[in-house]
Amino acid sequence: MSAHLSYGRVNLNILREAARKDLREFLDKCAGSKAIVWDEYLTGPFGLIAQYSLLKEHEVEKMFTLKGGRLPTADVKNIIFFVRPKLELMDIIAENVISADKMHSPRDFHILFVPRRSMLCEQRLKEQGVLGSFINIDEYILDLIPYDSDLLSMESEGAFRECYLESDQTSLYHTAKGLMTLQALYGTIPQIFGKGECARHVANMMLRMKREFAGSQTQILPVFDSLLLLDRNIDLLTPLATQLTYEGLIDEVYGITNGYVKLPPEKFAAQKKQGEAGKDLPTEPKKMQLNSAEELYAEIRDKNFNGVGAALSKKAKIISAAFEERHNAKTVGEIKQFVSQLPHMQAARSSLANHTSIAELIKDITTSEAFFDNLTVEQEFMTGVDTDKVGDTRSYLHYIKLGHNIDSSCVFAHVIPQVNAYIEDCIAQRDPLIKILRLVSMQSVCNNGLKQKVFDYYRREILQTYGYEHMLTLNNLEKTGLLKPQTSTRNNYPTIRKTLKLWMEDANEQNPNDISYVYSGYAPLSIRLAQVLARPGWRSIEEVLKMLPGPHFEERQQLPAGLHKKRQQGENRTTLVFFLGGVTYAEIAALRFLSQMEDGGTEYIIATTKLINGTSWIKSLMDRPEAQTL
Amino acid sequence: FYVRASYKESKLEARLSLLQSAVDEYNKAKNEFAAKATEEEMKLLRFQRRLDEEKGEALLGLSLHDTLHALLSANYHKQAEQLYRDFRVPDKRYWWLKLTALAEKEDWDELEKF
Numbered sequence: 001m002s003a004h005l006s007y008g009r010v011n012l013n014i015l016r017e018a019a020r021k022d023l024r025e026f027l028d029k030c031a032g033s034k035a036i037v038w039d040e041y042l043t044g045p046f047g048l049i050a051q052y053s054l055l056k057e058h059e060v061e062k063m064f065t066l067k068g069g070r071l072p073t074a075d076v077k078n079i080i081f082f083v084r085p086k087l088e089l090m091d092i093i094a095e096n097v098i099s100a101d102k103m104h105s106p107r108d109f110h111i112l113f114v115p116r117r118s119m120l121c122e123q124r125l126k127e128q129g130v131l132g133s134f135i136n137i138d139e140y141i142l143d144l145i146p147y148d149s150d151l152l153s154m155e156s157e158g159a160f161r162e163c164y165l166e167s168d169q170t171s172l173y174h175t176a177k178g179l180m181t182l183q184a185l186y187g188t189i190p191q192i193f194g195k196g197e198c199a200r201h202v203a204n205m206m207l208r209m210k211r212e213f214a215g216s217q218t219q220i221l222p223v224f225d226s227l228l229l230l231d232r233n234i235d236l237l238t239p240l241a242t243q244l245t246y247e248g249l250i251d252e253v254y255g256i257t258n259g260y261v262k263l264p265p266e267k268f269a270a271q272k273k274q275g276e277a278g279k280d281l282p283t284e285p286k287k288m289q290l291n292s293a294e295e296l297y298a299e300i301r302d303k304n305f306n307g308v309g310a311a312l313s314k315k316a317k318i319i320s321a322a323f324e325e326r327h328n329a330k331t332v333g334e335i336k337q338f339v340s341q342l343p344h345m346q347a348a349r350s351s352l353a354n355h356t357s358i359a360e361l362i363k364d365i366t367t368s369e370a371f372f373d374n375l376t377v378e379q380e381f382m383t384g385v386d387t388d389k390v391g392d393t394r395s396y397l398h399y400i401k402l403g404h405n406i407d408s409s410c411v412f413a414h415v416i417p418q419v420n421a422y423i424e425d426c427i428a429q430r431d432p433l434i435k436i437l438r439l440v441s442m443q444s445v446c447n448n449g450l451k452q453k454v455f456d457y458y459r460r461e462i463l464q465t466y467g468y469e470h471m472l473t474l475n476n477l478e479k480t481g482l483l484k485p486q487t488s489t490r491n492n493y494p495t496i497r498k499t500l501k502l503w504m505e506d507a508n509e510q511n512p513n514d515i516s517y518v519y520s521g522y523a524p525l526s527i528r529l530a531q532v533l534a535r536p537g538w539r540s541i542e543e544v545l546k547m548l549p550g551p552h553f554e555e556r557q558q559l560p561a562g563l564h565k566k567r568q569q570g571e572n573r574t575t576l577v578f579f580l581g582g583v584t585y586a587e588i589a590a591l592r593f594l595s596q597m598e599d600g601g602t603e604y605i606i607a608t609t610k611l612i613n614g615t616s617w618i619k620s621l622m623d624r625p626e627a628q629t630l
Numbered sequence: 631f632y633v634r635a636s637y638k639e640s641k642l643e644a645r646l647s648l649l650q651s652a653v654d655e656y657n658k659a660k661n662e663f664a665a666k667a668t669e670e671e672m673k674l675l676r677f678q679r680r681l682d683e684e685k686g687e688a689l690l691g692l693s694l695h696d697t698l699h700a701l702l703s704a705n706y707h708k709q710a711e712q713l714y715r716d717f718r719v720p721d722k723r724y725w726w727l728k729l730t731a732l733a734e735k736e737d738w739d740e741l742e743k744f
Contacts, residue, residue, distance in 0.1 A: 455661055467693035468671035471664060 044258035145179025196231025232581025302589035
């Protein structure tokens with residue numbers, strides 16, 4: 001089940017095992033049968049650590065989700081609450097406990113706080129008069145969760161919002177703690193690089209924690225050579241763009257949560273029929289786990305979507321050729337060998353069928369006119385062509401050139417320059433608000449803000465169309481720097497774009513030779529930084545680094561003598577890249593691509609607070625007060 | 631923020647007064663845009679109430695765009711026209727709106743008219 005974690009350069013299974021051990025120890029503390037009451041939010045991340053079977057081995061008999069009122073009845077000795085340290089949740093627990101006490105059934109209560117226990121929460125329980133009812137109050141330190149063989153995530157949804165909007169550094173503390181855990185298991189990381197305000201904080205905390213534990217040096221040969229901490233706000237543009245890798249598109253279209261994706265069932269119904277006839281059409285969405293344990297998926301996940309079709313058909317040919325081989329099998333030995341391969345081949349075939357269906361579903365979307373228009377506008381922003389006054393006529397010509405239908409709307413002339421005609425149309429047609437916010441933010445980021453008039457115009461349009469309650473959301477976007485009025489006429493983006501080669505005219509989507517393939521032309525800024533750091537080093541781009549927000553720095557951590565790694569000829573360096581505030585699948589794909597490059601010399605392990613895409617990211621920044629009906 | 635509090639208020643009068651204090655705060659903070667937008671919001675709420683009382687339509691709480699849509703589909707062209715002028719809705723969006731609204735209820739006669 002977890003085998004895929006150990007294949008990578010760094011065996012992340014060690015981390016997972018450590019996490020499971022802690023969990024077991026806690027469960028064994030509460031003797032007898034147990035029921036777990038889950039904070040719903042935690043079930044996803046926990047699924048990545050331990051399956052139900054592990055819990056069952058430790059006498060967990062029932063599981064419920066935490067909600068107000070009475071606890072469901074269960075004939076167990078212990079009730080364990082797994083919760084985040086949030087005050088609202090404490091009130092619910094208190095309600096649960098009080099109602100259970102009334103029923104006079106003798107049972108023991110326990111609380112497990114994830115990831116930290118909090119004095120405030122315990123105080124609240126005391127005020128509610130239930131603190132005494134708990135036998136065990138403990139914390140379960142779950143910071144970095146192994147997500148895949150080269151990917152760690154904290155799965156903390158609100159990290160970006162907390163750090164950049166609310167200036168709440170709790171998640172940075174958890175990050176530093178998580179990195180300390182990692183160092184305890186994999187050895188001290190000798191070099192730390194970073195860029196951005198939050199990165200600086202995390203590095204400071206790590207160094208301080210290190211000093212506090214000065215006595216207990218770990219005697220482990222370091223696995224990682226360096227750590228790179230990157231703030232999300234140095235690269236706001238990348239997550240706004242539509243990801244064009246296979247995995248990225250699955251995430252854009254259907255959303256991947258905790259490694260699972262839910263897909264519409266229609267496409268999968270057909271193939272079911274062949275195998276097990278007579279089954280009813282499934283009405284539930286199909287849930288699929290996506291990780292590198294699946295051979296085929298590992299192969300195609302990071303490809304540009306335009307290359308996926310070719311890869312799938314090649315695979316199909318290989319598989320059918322393998323099945324054909326049975327006709328050639330003459331001797332008993334040959335047949336035996338063929339049969340022994342059958343389960344593997346059948347698995348491969350069903351996985352191929354699944355991914356062909358997914359690819360078809362996504363293709364329907366990527367070939368649609370709306371998707372194409374959206375992409376065109378995005379790319380115009382990123383290349384910087386459609387950002388000045390000629391914008392309107394340009395894109396108008398563009399439409400003609402591409403043979404698109406020109407709807408009447410294009411004919412209306414503009415009063416204000418720089419307002420993008422496409423965005424205007426989208427608002428007028430009441431397209432999803434998040435889509436609008438993504439595009440407007442993108443225009444703002446690429447132009448170092450919008451002209452005051454344009455800025456006000458967009459805001460007015462959005463408020464009038466989607467309702468005045470979105471004022472708060474717009475304010476949030478402004479605070480985080482996604483959307484802002486132009487203050488100076490100087491725009492740094494073109495310089496950054498040119499120096500870091502963020503736009504590659506001839507991105508090769510089938511056989512990529514540069515990371516820009518993940519966005520069909522645009523190379524993610526964050527990844528370029530990592531790439532330049534590896535070679536030739538950040539000194540060469542000092543100018544650009546100064547233009548990006550926050551300080552950049554380099555720290556060294558002393559290693560105990562004798563632990564210095566002797567590098568063998570041709571051995572690659574291993575770098576852990578930590579994205580504070582989230583990372584997209586396309587960025588991960590780009591880093592994996594760099595790891596695989598023959599002359600790269602560096603392999604990357606990726607860690608983040610949360611896997612994001614433009615939609616989920618903007619959503620986390622939205623404020624939506626529940627309006628009472630008048 | 632006062633704005634947040636105003637949405638919890640289910641009585642129109644109370645909400646309006648909270649929004650008014652939000653306007654004052656915005657003015658103090660020199661956030662002109664937000665102040666003006668909030669004033670507009672109040673104007674819209676008042677307009678919606680008046681129409682609700684006169685025509686018995688349930689408009690309160692809708693966005694301006696949705697209000698216009700509702701008015702057009704219910705054949706209140708005059709009122710829609712008035713809102714369009716009062717709130718200075720850009721032509722382009724208004725035509726889009728009108729087209730979709732009229733097409734949805736297949737009012738081709740009205741569509742012919744402009």
